[in-house]
Amino acid sequence: MAERVLELDRVTMQFGGVVAVDSLSMRVDRGEIVALIGPNGAGKTTAFNCITGVYTPTSGQVRYLGNLIISNRPQGRMKELYAGSDKAFPAETVVNTPDRITKMGIARTFQNIRLFKTQTVFENVLIATHLHKTSNLFTAAFRLNYREEQQMRRHALEMLEVVGLADLKDEKATSLPYGKQRRLEIARALATKPQLLLLDEPAAGMNPQETDDLGRFITGIKNQFGLTVFLIEHHMDLVMDISDRVYVIDFGKLIAHGVPEEVQDNPDVITAYLGVEEE
Amino acid sequence: MKTVKIILAALLILCAAVLVIAAESSKDKLPGLLERMDAQGAAAQDTKMQKAKDRVLDALAEGSREKVLRSLERYLDGWPDRLDTGGTVARELFVYRNRPSLTAAGLFLLLAGALLLGAVFDRTGKIRKAALPALLIGLLYAGVYILESVVGSGTMLITVLKKGAIYALVAVAMNLLNGFTGLFSLGQAGFMLIGAYTFAIFTIETQSRAQVYQYYDGGLVQFALPTLAALALAGAAAAFFAFLIGLPVLRLKSDYLAIATLGFAEIIRAVFQYDGLGPITNGSNLLRKYPTFDTVLFPFLVAGACVAFIALVIHSTYGRSFKAIRDDEVAAEAMGINLFRHKQLAFVISSFFAGVGGALLAMYQTTVQAAAFTSAMTYEILLIVVIGGMGSLTGSVMASFLFIAASEWWLRFLDNEQAIGSFQLPLMRSGFRMVVFSVIIMAVVLFYRRGIMGDKELSLKRIARRLSPRKGGGANG
Numbered sequence: 001m002a003e004r005v006l007e008l009d010r011v012t013m014q015f016g017g018v019v020a021v022d023s024l025s026m027r028v029d030r031g032e033i034v035a036l037i038g039p040n041g042a043g044k045t046t047a048f049n050c051i052t053g054v055y056t057p058t059s060g061q062v063r064y065l066g067n068l069i070i071s072n073r074p075q076g077r078m079k080e081l082y083a084g085s086d087k088a089f090p091a092e093t094v095v096n097t098p099d100r101i102t103k104m105g106i107a108r109t110f111q112n113i114r115l116f117k118t119q120t121v122f123e124n125v126l127i128a129t130h131l132h133k134t135s136n137l138f139t140a141a142f143r144l145n146y147r148e149e150q151q152m153r154r155h156a157l158e159m160l161e162v163v164g165l166a167d168l169k170d171e172k173a174t175s176l177p178y179g180k181q182r183r184l185e186i187a188r189a190l191a192t193k194p195q196l197l198l199l200d201e202p203a204a205g206m207n208p209q210e211t212d213d214l215g216r217f218i219t220g221i222k223n224q225f226g227l228t229v230f231l232i233e234h235h236m237d238l239v240m241d242i243s244d245r246v247y248v249i250d251f252g253k254l255i256a257h258g259v260p261e262e263v264q265d266n267p268d269v270i271t272a273y274l275g276v277e278e279e
Numbered sequence: 280m281k282t283v284k285i286i287l288a289a290l291l292i293l294c295a296a297v298l299v300i301a302a303e304s305s306k307d308k309l310p311g312l313l314e315r316m317d318a319q320g321a322a323a324q325d326t327k328m329q330k331a332k333d334r335v336l337d338a339l340a341e342g343s344r345e346k347v348l349r350s351l352e353r354y355l356d357g358w359p360d361r362l363d364t365g366g367t368v369a370r371e372l373f374v375y376r377n378r379p380s381l382t383a384a385g386l387f388l389l390l391a392g393a394l395l396l397g398a399v400f401d402r403t404g405k406i407r408k409a410a411l412p413a414l415l416i417g418l419l420y421a422g423v424y425i426l427e428s429v430v431g432s433g434t435m436l437i438t439v440l441k442k443g444a445i446y447a448l449v450a451v452a453m454n455l456l457n458g459f460t461g462l463f464s465l466g467q468a469g470f471m472l473i474g475a476y477t478f479a480i481f482t483i484e485t486q487s488r489a490q491v492y493q494y495y496d497g498g499l500v501q502f503a504l505p506t507l508a509a510l511a512l513a514g515a516a517a518a519f520f521a522f523l524i525g526l527p528v529l530r531l532k533s534d535y536l537a538i539a540t541l542g543f544a545e546i547i548r549a550v551f552q553y554d555g556l557g558p559i560t561n562g563s564n565l566l567r568k569y570p571t572f573d574t575v576l577f578p579f580l581v582a583g584a585c586v587a588f589i590a591l592v593i594h595s596t597y598g599r600s601f602k603a604i605r606d607d608e609v610a611a612e613a614m615g616i617n618l619f620r621h622k623q624l625a626f627v628i629s630s631f632f633a634g635v636g637g638a639l640l641a642m643y644q645t646t647v648q649a650a651a652f653t654s655a656m657t658y659e660i661l662l663i664v665v666i667g668g669m670g671s672l673t674g675s676v677m678a679s680f681l682f683i684a685a686s687e688w689w690l691r692f693l694d695n696e697q698a699i700g701s702f703q704l705p706l707m708r709s710g711f712r713m714v715v716f717s718v719i720i721m722a723v724v725l726f727y728r729r730g731i732m733g734d735k736e737l738s739l740k741r742i743a744r745r746l747s748p749r750k751g752g753g754a755n756g
């Protein structure tokens with residue numbers, strides 16, 4: 001059996017009365033490209049935020065490489081308010097901040113691009129190499145970490161070359177066209193040296209040609225860096241093209257799961273999602 | 280070509296060394312010089328003249344350069360026909376009178392020679408790259424020192440330079456937090472107060488303590504630290520308080536920091552004036568009789584070193600992370616940056632240098648009282664930061680000097696009653712200066728919202744680009 005990289009066990013995320021993710025269980029194995037799809041507001045981004053520690057789920061567990069990285073059950077006010085469908089709660093509470101989860105090897109991009117807007121393309125990627133530093137404030141200030149600094153710069157530049165933005169490295173990040181900003185976000189995520197890459201709608205705003213290139217690009221970096229990829233995407237062609245398996249959610253609940261062809265023909269999915277898309 | 284450069288550098292260094300040695304040794308040569316001036320022994324026959332001569336020697340023994348110069352001039356002016364001041368005597372007198380300037384000039388030439396020599400043997404090209412900035416900084420320091428010895432250290436110009444340097448440090452420290460890390464703090468005056476008091480308390484001369492702490496039996500602390508150690512301690516004390524405040528507050532959303540630090544500054548001001556702490560803080564009384572500085576070079580050197588350190592931090596990987604947090608906290612955290620750690624780091628560094636700045640301010644004022652560190656002081660510094668540009672160190676430095684010069688010097692005349700002919704100008708009276716000042720500031724903040732520099736730095740490259748528009752047009756428009 002392939003190694004389990006990521007595993008969600010009945011993860012529920014409730015905001016006030018809104019259950020954005022409802023008892024969601026999923027897994028991603030090493031070397032896979034897995035897609036998470038669903039109509040707008042289905043809870044996909046929220047699921048990513050629960051994995052990366054941006055939100056602490058109301059209930060449920062997340063495992064990464066077999067280790068429990070997040071675990072929670074309804075606390076305080078949520079005990080009465082809880083409206084999820086799963087009522088068996090884990091006993092432990094494990095909380096990790098996003099920076100720690102990134103250090104463990106899970107990197108992500110954002111649906112609503114979040115680049116460091118005053119920084120150049122190169123600086124954006126360089127910042128993402130900070131987490132592996134060994135220098136302290138004084139060695140860094142007095143440039144005693146010269147070697148490490150050189151390494152960081154070299155690595156950042158390599159990542160830019162991988163995504164094909166090296167010649168734009170001194171441009172301001174926000175001056176790039178949309179598609180290139182998305183690629184820059186991927187370069188930045190890669191610079192943290194992840195094992196698992198979470199991509200939130202990487203093709204949003206791209207034309208068919210760019211989307212096509214992106215598909216090949218994602219498969220390419222997956223192989224080059226030995227990554228596992230988990231992506232949210234609305235472009236069905238891309239999803240069907242590159243993913244090994246697909247999870248479909250609607251109103252926070254899992255409604256279908258399988259290889260792309262299976263999912264495509266699933267009647268529930270067609271009504272919930274594809275039907276909406278094709279009308 | 281190489282040998283020419285080496286010879287040139289060697290000559291430069293030699294000249295510089297001769298200059299410095301000649302200037303510095305002129306102090307010991309003064310008694311001999313007095314004898315040679317008075318070759319005929321006129322002083323020995325005239326008690327009044329002898330007294331004037333002795334006064335020069337007494338002042339010399341006392342070590343006060345100003346006194347020596349004053350009594351020397353009186354001696355020379357009093358008996359011009361009996362003293363021989365021609366030839367070598369004239370030259371040596373010149374050297375003695377201009378000792379600080381000549382030493383400064385000599386040291387500057389020494390730096391230039393060393394850089395030239397270094398550049399010849401430099402393989403990596405680093406020295407060559409650093410040479411121009413190093414020379415400019417050297418020129419600045421030598422220039423300021425010479426300026427002081429020419430115009431006199433009590434003049435308005437030098438006063439503005441002293442206070443401006445101190446404000447530059449506290450403004451840069453505040454900019455590190457507010458401009459570079461995006462944390463809005465309003466505690467600057469509080470941290471400066473801690474620095475000022477820590478410095479004063481631990482440096483008051485032991486024999487003066489009974490007098491300073493007259494209402495508190497000479498106070499609790501009965502020793503005095505060396506000045507530099509006390510400056511570092513002042514920073515450390517402020518940093519320690521920042522660390523404590525940060526523990527709960529920096530985990531919350533940023534807005535709370537402003538409230539917490541503002542409250543802290545108000546509380547600390549009251550606490551330091553509290554009678555029960557009198558044996559340490561002298562209650563609401565002044566602290567005085569601690570070391571002060573008399574040359575503008577001191578605040579320039581200390582503030583310069585501190586600002587340089589902050590600049591180094593900002594250009595390191597830590598500074599990049601601070602800017603990332605400012606630009607987008609969520610993305611920064613997703614890139615593996617520990618928000619709390621880095622915010623805490625920025626807050627502690629900023630407060631450390633606010634503390635050092637407070638200590639320098641205490642030295643500048645020669646007395647210090649907690650009541651003076653009001654939130655108005657914080658707003659003043661915040662204004663400087665805004666005027667200079669959030670996220671620009673050079674902007675903060677320039678704005679500090681401009682701000683201090685305007686408020687202490689250029690607008691002074693508005694406070695004096697003035698008349699054109701017999702017409703008494705209305706409004707021109709005490710306090711009007713602050714009104715005009717506020718209006719100017721309001722205009723600056725309204726119309727130059729991003730300050731003088733925005734978030735750019737003043738650099739040689741930038742100036743060069745400005746000066747040659749044809750070359751600069753391409754890259755950045």
Ligand SMILES: Nc1ncnc2c1ncn2[C@@H]1O[C@H](COP(=O)(O)OP(=O)(O)OP(=O)(O)O)[C@@H](O)[C@H]1O
Nearest residue numbers: 015018020038039040041042043044045046047111
């Ligand atoms: N912080 C929050 N507070 C309250 N409600 C939230 C929050 N974040 C998300 N939601 C709600 O959760 C639901 C799911 O949102 P989410 O962003 O996860 O959807 P999505 O599947 O990513 O949609 P899209 O395809 O539009 O990106 C929405 O109804 C949204 O309003």
Ligand SMILES: [Mg+2]
Nearest residue numbers: 044045046111
């Ligand atoms: Mg989304």
